[in-house]
Amino acid sequence: MNNPYADLVGFTLRLGRRGSGSCSAALEVRPELLNPNGVVHGGALFSMADTVMGAALHTTLEPGEFCATVEIKMHFLQPVSKGRIRCSTRVVQRGRRLAVLESHLSVGRKQVAQALGTFAIFASRPAAPGGTAGAKSRRLSK
Amino acid sequence: MNNPYADLVGFTLRLGRRGSGSCSAALEVRPELLNPNGVVHGGALFSMADTVMGAALHTTLEPGEFCATVEIKMHFLQPVSKGRIRCSTRVVQRGRRLAVLESHLSVGRKQVAQALGTFAIFASRPAAPGGTAGAKSRRLSK
Amino acid sequence: MNNPYADLVGFTLRLGRRGSGSCSAALEVRPELLNPNGVVHGGALFSMADTVMGAALHTTLEPGEFCATVEIKMHFLQPVSKGRIRCSTRVVQRGRRLAVLESHLSVGRKQVAQALGTFAIFASRPAAPGGTAGAKSRRLSK
Amino acid sequence: MNNPYADLVGFTLRLGRRGSGSCSAALEVRPELLNPNGVVHGGALFSMADTVMGAALHTTLEPGEFCATVEIKMHFLQPVSKGRIRCSTRVVQRGRRLAVLESHLSVGRKQVAQALGTFAIFASRPAAPGGTAGAKSRRLSK
Numbered sequence: 001m002n003n004p005y006a007d008l009v010g011f012t013l014r015l016g017r018r019g020s021g022s023c024s025a026a027l028e029v030r031p032e033l034l035n036p037n038g039v040v041h042g043g044a045l046f047s048m049a050d051t052v053m054g055a056a057l058h059t060t061l062e063p064g065e066f067c068a069t070v071e072i073k074m075h076f077l078q079p080v081s082k083g084r085i086r087c088s089t090r091v092v093q094r095g096r097r098l099a100v101l102e103s104h105l106s107v108g109r110k111q112v113a114q115a116l117g118t119f120a121i122f123a124s125r126p127a128a129p130g131g132t133a134g135a136k137s138r139r140l141s142k
Numbered sequence: 143m144n145n146p147y148a149d150l151v152g153f154t155l156r157l158g159r160r161g162s163g164s165c166s167a168a169l170e171v172r173p174e175l176l177n178p179n180g181v182v183h184g185g186a187l188f189s190m191a192d193t194v195m196g197a198a199l200h201t202t203l204e205p206g207e208f209c210a211t212v213e214i215k216m217h218f219l220q221p222v223s224k225g226r227i228r229c230s231t232r233v234v235q236r237g238r239r240l241a242v243l244e245s246h247l248s249v250g251r252k253q254v255a256q257a258l259g260t261f262a263i264f265a266s267r268p269a270a271p272g273g274t275a276g277a278k279s280r281r282l283s284k
Numbered sequence: 285m286n287n288p289y290a291d292l293v294g295f296t297l298r299l300g301r302r303g304s305g306s307c308s309a310a311l312e313v314r315p316e317l318l319n320p321n322g323v324v325h326g327g328a329l330f331s332m333a334d335t336v337m338g339a340a341l342h343t344t345l346e347p348g349e350f351c352a353t354v355e356i357k358m359h360f361l362q363p364v365s366k367g368r369i370r371c372s373t374r375v376v377q378r379g380r381r382l383a384v385l386e387s388h389l390s391v392g393r394k395q396v397a398q399a400l401g402t403f404a405i406f407a408s409r410p411a412a413p414g415g416t417a418g419a420k421s422r423r424l425s426k
Numbered sequence: 427m428n429n430p431y432a433d434l435v436g437f438t439l440r441l442g443r444r445g446s447g448s449c450s451a452a453l454e455v456r457p458e459l460l461n462p463n464g465v466v467h468g469g470a471l472f473s474m475a476d477t478v479m480g481a482a483l484h485t486t487l488e489p490g491e492f493c494a495t496v497e498i499k500m501h502f503l504q505p506v507s508k509g510r511i512r513c514s515t516r517v518v519q520r521g522r523r524l525a526v527l528e529s530h531l532s533v534g535r536k537q538v539a540q541a542l543g544t545f546a547i548f549a550s551r552p553a554a555p556g557g558t559a560g561a562k563s564r565r566l567s568k
Contacts, residue, residue, distance in 0.1 A: 002178060003177055003178050003183075004173055004174045004175070004176050004177075005174065005175050005176060005177055005182075005183035005185060005186060006177075006183075007174070008150065008151075008174045008175070009150075009185065031146055032146045032147065032149070032150045033146070033147050033150070034146050034147060035145055035146075035147055035148075035193075035196075036144055036145050037208065037210065040147075041145075041147035041148075041189060041192070041193070042188075042189075042192045042211045042214070043147060043151065043185060043186075043188050043189025043190075043192050043193070044147060044185075044189070046184075046185050046188040046189070046192070046214075046216075047183060047184075047185025047186070047188070047189065048185075050183070050184045050185050050188070051177075051183070051185070054177075066179065068179065068218070068221070069184050069218050070217070070218065070354075070382060070402055071215060071216060071217040071218065071355070071384075071402055072184070072188075072215070072216060073213060073214070073215035073216075073357060073499050073542065074188075074213060074214060074215075075212070075213040075518070075519075075526050075542065075544070076210070076211050076212065076213065077518070077519045077526065078519075079210070092501070092503070092537075092540055093501075093503045093504075093537070097381065097404070098354060098404060100355075100501050100503065100540070102540075111518075111519070114518055114526070114528075114542070116499065116501065116540070116542045118354055118355060118402060118501070120381070120382060212496075212524060212544055213497070213526075213544055215357050215400065215499060217376070217377075217384050217400065217402070219376070219377045219384065220377075234359070234361070234395075234398055235359075235361045235362075235395070239523065239546070240496060240546060242359050242361065242398070242497075244398075253376075253377070256376055256384070256386075256400070258357065258359065258398070258400045260359070260496060260497055260544060262523070262524060286462055287461055287462050287467075288457055288458045288459070288460050288461075289458065289459050289460060289461055289466075289467035289469060289470060290461075290467075291458070292434065292435075292458045292459070293434075293469065315430055316430045316431065316433070316434045317430070317431050317434070318430050318431060319429055319430075319431055319432075319477070319480075320428055320429050321492065321494065324431075325429075325431035325432075325473060325476070325477070326472075326473075326476045326495045326498070327431060327435065327469060327470075327472050327473025327474075327476050327477070328431060328469075328473070330468075330469050330472040330473070330476070330498075330500075331467060331468075331469025331470070331472070331473065332469075334467070334468045334469050334472075335461075335467070335469070338461075350463065352463065352502070352505070353468045353502050354501070354502065355499060355500060355501040355502065356468070356472075356499070356500060357497060357498070357499035357500075358472075358497060358498060358499075359496070359497040360494070360495050360496065360497065363494070
């Protein structure tokens, strides 16, 4: 699964086995992840949580199905300025069309963020990138 | 205001005047912002909204005060595969210790995401990055 | 539309015309709506916002369709201890299966709360109350 | 702790011991809690979760301190049409000025809702109900 944006932020995924609904990720703090306060930008943490949720849900999809984020709320509990950030996730509820997942992010034994989000599950893959037909309905309108 | 992570994602900020509570940002879609579905990763949109909210609130701070994200919820309304993403924000409520802001993201005239979040306002700047004294209390515990 | 819980809390709905996606509500503060701090309980405000969102979306449904709340986040901006609370709503996005709505609550000209939520749209009505077959799939799993 | 609104909705609280950060509640489904779809209104579930979070946090407050809900997001996972709804809560993070809590609601062994919210902690009690001086700053602006 090619994920250019995950490469940009720099985290690595560890996918659970098919059907497990589990996935984790790790991200080493580096200078380009910092915000003006000198701590890791919340967007980097969110990016990791969103990806891990999607990948965890992906392990539960039937062939041909795909999923997309509907909404995620993330709480920032502690600032992070160095170390290795780990993200784990849990499927709270898996319906036929919707799923709810939560993610916990931590550095060492300290929890630094928590997220709770909704994903939509679709019966077919979206159109190719840049396509106009499928694009419009890929997120919420399908 | 040096923001390495904003540079990594690649958006540019346009700050409102002192006291205005306004800020906007723009981000040109490029290949490294895409997720495995070929659309801009939600984390890139979130990163922009978080930064714009913080910068808008920053225009309302007294000298010496600083702010940090408590939580943000973002809804992904439409997939984005190309073009220029713009983000605007509005201070919904500005209290002495807490503020609520909302952000709208759009491409052309199409709204693609919406966020609603809480920020904390602190009387003094946090410790230097990597410092241990202030670090623990920078997000929620202060 | 019989709504016993709305009667219990005591708000009245003003539905927009068919297809409008609009609805508003009003609630007079009375002693039994107060929490231990002597202000209107957040649950009463949430109840009104949830109902108004659902009713606004309902005006856009085709015959036979129905909708249910997926999630709502509500911000409490100001305490309310007396007066008439009004709630207005707006459809942020209306997809085929999902919709996003926001609600603003105010007393006089002061905004007291804001909510942003997701609703699911279903092709058929749920089973009768107490039924077991449909009940399980009425919220998220259908 | 007199809570007229909790009495109106009809749930009962079981407070944890001083300092525990724990609280639970129970609510028997009755006809006046139902929405037009014949299932328990989301507002009733939210009301219980909000109260249980506040009461759990209250067990951790110093004498003279008080707390108020900043925001809560609730996910509705399964419809409830009968039985006894139980709500448990957990303090995710307890800072000096802010706390994050989560609540799980279930009927029997089935989880029916989940909430994640932010509370503010204040050094002094708010003004009396109906008072104007303190009222304005009780929620977010203090």
